Amino acid sequence: MTRDETKQLLALITAAYPYYYAKKTAEELTLAVDVWAVALADYPASYISVGLTPLLQTSEYPPTIAAVINSAQEEKQKAYNMLVPNSERRIAEYESKIKSVRLLE
Secondary structure (H helix, E strand, O other), X not given: OOHHHHHHHHHHHHXXXXXXXXXXXXXXXHHHHHHHHHHHOOOOHHHHHHHHHHHHHHOOOOOOHHHHHHXXXXXXXXXXXXXXXXXXXXXXXXXXXXXXXXXXX
């Protein structure tokens, strides 16, 4: 994510949790943007946005950086599981086959 994309992300969070951010100074808000921008620099904005949505819908408090990243990973896994039905079962079967082959060696 770019710094501008991070500012947009934090603007959404601020709009969703106005009381939490109401007493923050401009300096504190700038620092928050800087910290979030560094932490999210390796992620595409679209990936992070997908993770933010469920948190905004379910959390009474503003999310942490780690919560947003974890939520994005969970949403990615949900999408993958929808595209690849029974993927967990298939992985378990594959791992079982690998173990059985190792035993035969």
